[in-house]
Amino acid sequence: MTSLFDQYEQVYVKPKNNLNPVQLSNLGYINITMDQDTPIFTKSKKDFTPSNKITHAVISNKYMVIAMANNVLFRMNLQNPTEKSEIAFSKYTQNKLGNLFLDPTGNHLLLTFIPKNPKVDSPELMYLSRKSDKLKCTTKFRGNEITAVAWNQLNKSDQSTGLILLGTAKGLIFETEIVAEGDKFFSSSLEQYWKQLPNYLPLYSNREVEGLVFDIGKNTDTPITALEYFRGVDKCVVFAATPSRLYLFSGKNNGDEKLVLQQIFHKYLNITESETFIASESKLRYSRLQFWFGELPSKFTWITEQGIYYGEFDITKDDSMAVLEKKIKLLNYPKPPYEDYSKLPKYPLSIALTEFHILLAYADRIKGMCLLNEEQVYEDQYNEAFGKLVSILRDCKTGDIWAMTENTMFRFRVNKEERNIWSIFCEKNQFDLAKKYSKNNEVCYNQVLIKEAEMLFNQEQYQLSAERYAETQSSFEEICLKFIQVNQSDALKILLRNKLSRLKPQDKTQITMIVLWVVELYLTKLEEKRLEGLEKSAAYDEIQKDFDTFLTLQEVADCVRDNKGTIYELMQSHGDKSNLIKLTIVNKDFEQLIRQHIFKNNFHDALEILKSQNNYELYYHFAPILMQEIPKFMVKTLIEQGRKLVPLKLLPALVACDGNLHSLEAIRYLEYCITKLKNTDKAIHNFLISLYAKHNPQKLMEYLRSQGQELALVNYDVYFALHLCTEHNLTEACVELTGLLGLWESAVDLALKLNLDLAKKMADMSPDNDVELRKKLWLKIAQHVVKEKDDIKAAMEFLQQCDLIKIEDILPFFPDFVTIDHFKDAICNSLKEYNDYIQVLKEEMQDATDAADQVRQDIHAFRDSYMVINSYDKCEICDVTLMIRPFYTFPCHHKFHSDCLLSELSPSLGPTKKGRLADLERQLKTLNTQGNLDNVSTGSGVSAKEQVKTEIDNIIASECLYCGENMIRNIDKPFVEDYEYENVMKEWE
Incomplete structure (x- = not known):
């Protein structure tokens, strides 16, 4: 049952929400009503009653340690409340407990004891491990009052603290490592490592030099009230705070923590001290420093008498106080609605920092303030029943916030503290951050975009403004009108394009309207540049490139395809021929455009469009008319396309050519197909032969020779070619083709009508293995020489050109009245050849007779030959005596048993x-x-x-x-x- 005090406490919590609720403008869509925001900070009392008044408290990693007025330490695991223990430290009553320091893991606790009588006793530092119930006294720090500890954030060991820094009441900084009993090496004290920073300069090696120590207090009573130590990937920083100063020390991270810290502080021995701190006038004996962590510390607050110093920090970049100071701003403490100037101002005793807010703990209340706009968002008063407020704590591991009073404890819950942060950033014109924190709320995000767009519009940054307006839900017509009124067509174009990209495919009407509008804007802009004579300028090219990109968008291409008639009319009205051609490329509507140009007798334009597209069927379709009108240019285009076209499909267009000029261009293309493309279609070759026969017989002979004399390898129809050549009286070509068909006698007969040398050539080309045919052909030629030309001398010379014909073969062709004197030499030569041949035959007959006699002698000798077999002869295979079994012997003297040989x-x-x-x-x-x-x-x-x-x-x-x-x-x-x-x-x- 809730007590009366608890009810009073819950009622008295005053959440402050001074941020104005979102006021939605008329944006053209249904307004969304937002529920009343719950408070950013809410607290709940925990079921915990200490045995005595709480004097000190620390919480880390969900582990709590409190010190009570009866000199008892109470420890409890907040995740498992049954895990708790009490430890008395009454034997140290001659000293009073100064402070508790708990490391981030919750495993290591340091206790500072301050002497009640400084003249008699000295301060002490005690250590308590989570696994132990016994306080242990350190030896190295006796006489030093520890006021701040910089824990090792990377340490995870429960036996060692890792390297840590300790700050004293006199401004000294020590580095040490405290190790539990189990991990100590050759040491009787807790401090595994201990050194004041720094205690020597590099100039003097390891030798300690009196006076060369890093002393913030300068032997004055200047306590270090806060100390933090962070390590990044390649950097290490140390923050130290006194009641009136905040120091920053940084250095490179080389992997060795001890060397890193020494290097950091050594560097500052030779640097002017004023460059290492920022100062704040303060009469208080304390200040509070706290960091907010993501993966690394990024924000911090430092409270002094002057107020709250709030700044952002990047461990990877900020390496000097001069850089950091520019990011720090001073915030005032929240003031009550009325202020009694007769009373001294009250300052917070402790703080808890969140990402955007800070909780300030006073003796009787806790206040919450937004760090971005300094507005108080929360106030909570504590009554006497709970005792005085001891401290407010933030668990550095989990982020949980706890408030400790003398008699109980409360837990604070942070409820979407970023909910209204967007509006603060928006008011400060920090729109990127405003959008970041409003992206999950469509209404808020829209307001940020509208304000950013309006600001850019007022600053005459119209194109950027158009980009932002396109993202909003504002009235489309009103925004367009704004840009039209200031004559900003480029910005309007950007607005329309961005709006287009956000429309859904089913919004056909809106898409069509915007596309046509944008196309009109582009065409107008391009026309203006052309009229100014800037068609070759970079600005024109940039607009054209942008227009081309626009036309390739899928939604634009679909719209243009559905409304291409309207688009064509727009482009024609602006006289934009080049974009009209490009548009046909986009829509692949080339056939219609080519027909229009042909209808207007613009054959060259039609050819250009034909060349600009990739549908090669259109070449076959329009080639006949273009070959008739512009044969030279058409053939040039066909040659440029090369293997992309099928010459056989172009044959109808070429056959339709009837003029001399057209035929010559057709020949040029066919020659390209045959020589370059290596085309072997008979129809192509036959048509070329027909054109050669009509227009260029000389090239016909060159072509026939290039095709060779193998009937199976030629690419044309030989009978068709022979018919054409006969029809056009091309005798030489007929000779060539008749010989190719194997009609050698007809070929020689035709050749003799034209040229004797040609006849000889044909006779010489006849098959070498058919001697009778070759002789017959040469006799034809000889008969022609003797009878037709009646040239006896030429006939005699002819006998020397062919070894198949003798004088006796051609004698019948001569007339009877010819005297023998004309044949004397030829007859003598023939008789000499016969005599030589008879002599050769005699010699061959004598050689054959001698060889036969020798063979007979060898046969008689072999019959009378014998071979001696000795008793010790052995088989060549088994190496056993030969005569014990049937055997064979050979003239080479090898001997084998018959079975072994077999x-x-x-x-x-x-x-x-x-x-x-x-x-x-x-x-x-x-x-x-x-x-x-x-x-x-x-x-x-x-x-x-x-x-x-x-x-x-x-x-x-x-x-x-x-x-x-x-x-x-x-x-x-x-x-x-x-x-x-x-x-x-x-x-x-």
Whole structure:
């Protein structure tokens, strides 16, 4: 049941929401009513009652430690409240507890004890591990009152604090590492490492030099009230605060924490101190410094008597106080509605920083203030029942905020503190940030865009303003009218284009209207430039490029395709021929445009459009008329297209050409197809021959020769070509074609009508293997020379040109009255040749007779030859005595047992011989078993057994195994067969 005090406390919480609610303008759509915002800060009392009054409290990583007035420490895990313990420190009653410091992990606690009588006792620093219930006294810091600790934010160990910094009441800074009992090495004290920063200069190596220490207090009573230490990827910074100064020290991060900190402070020994701090006049004995973290610290507040110093910090960039100071602004403390000037002002005792707000804890109340506009957004008073407000704490790990009074604790919840931040940034014209924090609220985001657009419009930045207006939900017509009134067509164009990109495909009417409007604006702008003579200028090119990009947009292309008639009219009204052509490219509407140009006799324009498109079927469609009107330019275009066109499909257009000029251009294209494109279509070649026959017979002969004399390889119809040439009386071409058909006699007859040399050439081209034909052809030529030309001298010279014809062959062609004197030399030469030939035959007959005699002598000698077989002779294969079994011997003196020779020779025999040999062996075996048949003779007087043996001998003993042809044929045969290789290798092993 809620107590009366709790009810009073809940009622007395006064959320301050002075930010004006969103006022929606008439934007052309239904207004959205926003519910009343819940307070940014709400608190809830926790079910916790300490055994005594709380004097000090710290919370980190959901772990709480409080000190009570009865000298007892209370520890509790806030995630698991049953995990709690109490530790008494009453034996230190001669000193009073000064402060508690808990590291970010919640594992390490430092306690500062201040002497009640400084003349008798000295300050002490105690350490308590989370895993221990025993306070342990440090030895190195006795006599130094620790007022601030900079914990190692990267440390995760529960045995060691890692490298930390300690600030004292006299402005000194120490670096140390405190290690629990389990991790200490050769040391009896808690401090694994301890050093005052810095205690030497690089000039003096490691030698300590008195006076060269980093001393902020300068031996005065100037306590360090806050100390923070952060490490980035390649940078390390240290913040130190006193009641009236905020120091910044930075240096490079080289990986070794100890060396890093030494380098940082060494650098500042030789730097003017004023460059390291900002000052704030203050009579207070304390100041408070707190950072807000993302992944790295990015914002901080420092409170002094003067107010709240608030700034943003980038650890990767800001490396000096001079840079940082420019980002810091001083905020006033929130004031009550009425102010009693007779009372001294009150200053906050502690703070809790969020991303955009700060909670200030006073003795009897907590106030919340927005850091961006200094407005108070929250106030909470605490009554006597809960005791005085001890502190407000922010868990640096979780971000949870806790308020501790003497008798209880409260938890604060932060509810969407960024909800109205957009409006603050908007008022400050920081629109990027305003949009960032309003992007989840369509209404707020729209207001930011409108205000930014209006500001840009008033600053005459019309194009940027148009971009922003396009994103809003404002009345489209009103915005367009604004830009029209100030004659800003470029800005209007940007507005329309951006609006177009935001329309949905189903908004056909709006899309059509905007596209036509934008096209009209572009065409107007381009026409103005052309009229000014700036068609070749960079500005014109830029507008044209932008227009081309616009036309390629999918929604624009679809709209233009559906309204191309209107677009064509617009472009024609502006005289924009080039864009009209480009538009046909976009819509692929070339056929209609080409027809229009042909209808107007603009054949060259039609050809240009034809060239600008990629539909090659249109070439075949319009080629006939363009070949008739502009043959030279059309052929040039066809040649430029090269292999993209099929010449066979263009043949109708070429055939339709009837004039001399047209035919010559057709020949030029056909020659290109044949020589460059290597076209082999017979129709193309036949048409070229027909054009050659009519207009250029000389080129016809060149063409026929280039095609060669192989009938199967020519690319034209030879009979068609022969018919054309006959029709046009092209005798030389007819000779060439008749010879190609193999009609050599007709070819020679035709050639003799035209040219004797041509006839000789044709006779010489006849088949070499048909001597009778060649002789017949040459006789035709000889007869023509003798009878037609009646030139005996030429006839005699003719005999020297052909070795197939003799004088006796041509004598019948001469008339009877011719005297022998004309043939004397020829007849003598012929008789001499016959005599020489008879002599050669005699010599060949004598050589043949001598060879036959030698063969007879060799046969007689071989019959009488013999070979001596010794008793110690062995078989060449098995190396066993030869005469123990049947054997063979050869003239080369190689000797083999018959069975050894058979087994060795069998694998190398062919399948036929091998089968026959096996059959003969079976027959011999059968005959051996039939002893009574051994003496039976065949019709020739030889027994069947002897006949089988003789045939076997003919197969296996026809030649020596080592010296015969069989050995040569098997020269590439391996010594060891593949299937025997493994067995042989094992035997060799």
